[in-house]
Amino acid sequence: MTDVLARLDDRDMLPAIYFIFSRRGCDQAVAEVGNFSLVNEAETAELKRIIDDFLQRNPEAERFGQKEALLKGIAAHHAGILPAWKGLVEELFGRGLIKVVFATETLAAGINMPARTTVISTLSKRTDKGHRLLNASEFLQMAGRAGRRGMDKLGHVVAVQTRFEGAKEASYLATAKADPLASQFTPSYGMVLNLLQTHTLDEAQELVERSFGQYLSTLYLQPQQSELDRLQTELAVLEQSLAAGGNVSTLEKELAHYEKLQGRLKEDKRLLKILLQQAEEARFKEMSVAVAFAVLGTVLSLKGKHVPTAKRSHTNPVPAVLVAKIAGSGQAPNLVCLGKDNRWYVVAISDVATLHAELPRLSVADTLNPPSEMPLRLGQCRLANEETASIAASIPELPTPEPSPRGDRATAENRSPRSSARSSPGFRMGQSRYFAQTPAPPGRIEKRNPQKRTRVRKAASSLLGAISQFN
Secondary structure, rough: OHHHHHHHOOOOOOOEEOOOOOOHHHHHHHHOOOOOOOOOOOHHHHHHHHHHHEEEOHHHHHHOOOOOHHHHEEEEEEEOOOOHHHHHHHHHHHHHHOOEEEEEHHOOOOOOEEEEEEEOOOEEEEEEEEEEEOOHHHHHHHHEEOOOOOOOOOOEEEEEEOOOOOOOHHHHHHHHHOOOHHHHOOOOHHHHHHHHOOHHHHHHHHHHOOOHHHHHHHHHHHHHHHHHHHHHHHHHHHHHHHHOOOOOHHHHHHHHHHHHHHHHHHHHHHHHHHHHHHHHHHHHHHHHHHHHOOOOOOOOOOOOOHHHHHOOOOOOEEEEEEEEEOOOOOOEEHHHHHHEOEEEEOOOOEEEEEOOOOOOOOOOHHOOOOOOOOOOOOOOOOOOOOHHHHEEEOOOOOOOOOOOOOOOHHHHHHHHHHHHHOOHHHOOOOOOOOOOOOOOOOOHHHHHHHHHHHHHHHHHHHHHHHOOOOO
16 A cells, blocks of 8 residues: 555655545554655644644544644544544645545545545455445545546546456446436425425425426436326317317217227128138148049149249249159158149149149159159259250149139139138038038928028128128
8 A cells, every 4th residue: 555655656646546445444554654754844734733733723523643644744534533633634635735545435525635546456355245336436536536626637546456446347337327316305294294394385396396306207207208198188189180070979989889899890800710711621622632633644724832933922823734742741742743834833732723634644754753863852943954944834824813822811702702712611601600511401490490581691791791891
């Protein structure tokens, strides 16, 4: 510590505040450097005169063992010292007669003791929660005491290196942003009673609202208050519009009717989704059976997620010829096909839009094999060679089929709703909520119960009307 003070004196960096985080440490530091003088003879004489005059007026304020150090320009300042002695130290430091003050961190807040340099003895301290590094605000508060206003162009901050902290911790604290200020103001019953003894209720409320805690609360709630004001303004505009519109009850009925229609639309969409799913399941079963009996050379139309050239709803199916059936991941086989665009495709049964059994098979497919370098994985698409170009050209052009309900939801919803319903198993139903799997023979409902026949007709008509909204 004496070495630190000597270096500060040599570099003309005094007076300085030396921060130590304990009262005992401050007193021990004064005793350790008590033999080291930082003042000249004239300053010593001035110190002796002022101290003797102070002790004549306040003999009981002398602090044991501190007078000799004070005459050498060294003092301690913390909460364990009598206020009169602390006042003397502050006066002498302000005159420039005290060169070093060993103080706790409480001196960094509120006391006017301008110094050219602040020395921080350690970058960590012991708290109730254990030993921890100083936070950015604590470091900034102590470092901010360096530099005397109107006297120094530059203030100095010295962080003493210890075996626990060094340049890394010092650079972090020097560059970190200050912690946000938090109010510790907590109103209590006693505070309220004291305020009401000397102020009216409105005056007491005004005093509380002027606190820093109220300022932070207002700052935090400002976005919510702005949004509340905006909603209240919008509500006032709507109320004016409703008042100008005439009968408010009529408007409420129309709004309720609109909400009811929204609910019906949601239910209709759910029913349409079920119809599409049932139609797809039926189509897939039928196509699985058809493909199982299809021979090589059968002409197909390909469109689906495993056909890269016909994935989208606006693209036409690719005419192709069935070349081979290979094992798939499940029970259904995968199909190897040659398209009319002279490309090889490995597709699933769900990618077959139409199987054209009415067209003659292409017998050339019996001797046709896919290229050996092509991996036979689902979704593979590879351009064929010139040898297969003539075979691809012989595949007949096919008329564009009606879009399948499995292809694209938008395409399925845009086609005729009546044909969609009639082509799906869900159309063969006997009530309006659950679908019957086995239709009744013609005329049986009418013979058994005419009223039931009427209810079924109404339910089917209502469903078709709902689906027609999507056309």
